[in-house]
Amino acid sequence: MAAVEVILPKVDMDMESGVIAKWLVQEGQRVEEGTLLFEMETGKAMMEVESPSAGVIRDLAPVDGRELPVGTQVAWIDP
Numbered sequence: 001m002a003a004v005e006v007i008l009p010k011v012d013m014d015m016e017s018g019v020i021a022k023w024l025v026q027e028g029q030r031v032e033e034g035t036l037l038f039e040m041e042t043g044k045a046m047m048e049v050e051s052p053s054a055g056v057i058r059d060l061a062p063v064d065g066r067e068l069p070v071g072t073q074v075a076w077i078d079p
Contacts, residue, residue: 004053006037006075008068011047017067018042020074025057031077038074055079 008018021039025031035051051057054077061074068074 001079003079004055004077005073006049006052006057006077008040008070008072008074009049010070011040011042012044015042015044015070017069018047019065019067020061020063021046022063023060024048025060027058027060029057031055031057051077053077053079 019041021041023038024036031037031051032054033051036048037051037057038049040047040049056078057075058078059076061068
């Protein structure tokens with residue numbers, strides 16, 4: 001089974017980018033599908049993003065205040 005890409009999701013029609021405000025998991029942590037992974041700021045709200053699958057989280061994008069385009073890969077989940 002291949003690693004699953006975690007992307008910055010589009011949560012409304014007008015959204016083009018977002019900022020990772022805080023990771024709620026740590027590098028190497030095992031997560032289940034639906035586990036809250038990170039908090040994301042948009043121009044309109046703060047959202048919590050869930051894991052799309054179960055596995056071990058890796059390659060977390062830095063929390064540095066940068067705006068990231070929708071669809072940007074922000075982590076991986078190894079099965």
